[in-house]
Amino acid sequence: MKKILLSAAIVLGSLTSFAANSSVEDSIIKTVSIQEEYTEIKLEELPTAVTDALKKSFPNAVVSKAYKNEKAQYKLDVTVGGKEGNLFANADGTWIQK
Numbered sequence: 649m650k651k652i653l654l655s656a657a658i659v660l661g662s663l664t665s666f667a668a669n670s671s672v673e674d675s676i677i678k679t680v681s682i683q684e685e686y687t688e689i690k691l692e693e694l695p696t697a698v699t700d701a702l703k704k705s706f707p708n709a710v711v712s713k714a715y716k717n718e719k720a721q722y723k724l725d726v727t728v729g730g731k732e733g734n735l736f737a738n739a740d741g742t743w744i745q746k
Contacts, residue, residue, distance in 0.1 A: 687717070694722065695739050698741050700741060709727070712727060723735070
């Protein structure tokens, strides 16, 4: 009888320590994030190369807001076919993957 109780205590003790270790690893992964600083600009301040690239690649896109960072990269809040999203471009109209 003592062996059964001792076995049950060991099994329950090992399960609780296993569960505690996995939650610590998950929280570390979720806290890592990198953001770049963009400041809002007027739509008229967008370079012609960026607006031309937008018209060529996404003819039905509507730009709602535009942002610029220190590296002269542009972030565009756009709506295409009822879906909203962000596009990133260099000053020369080259699209950036982010």
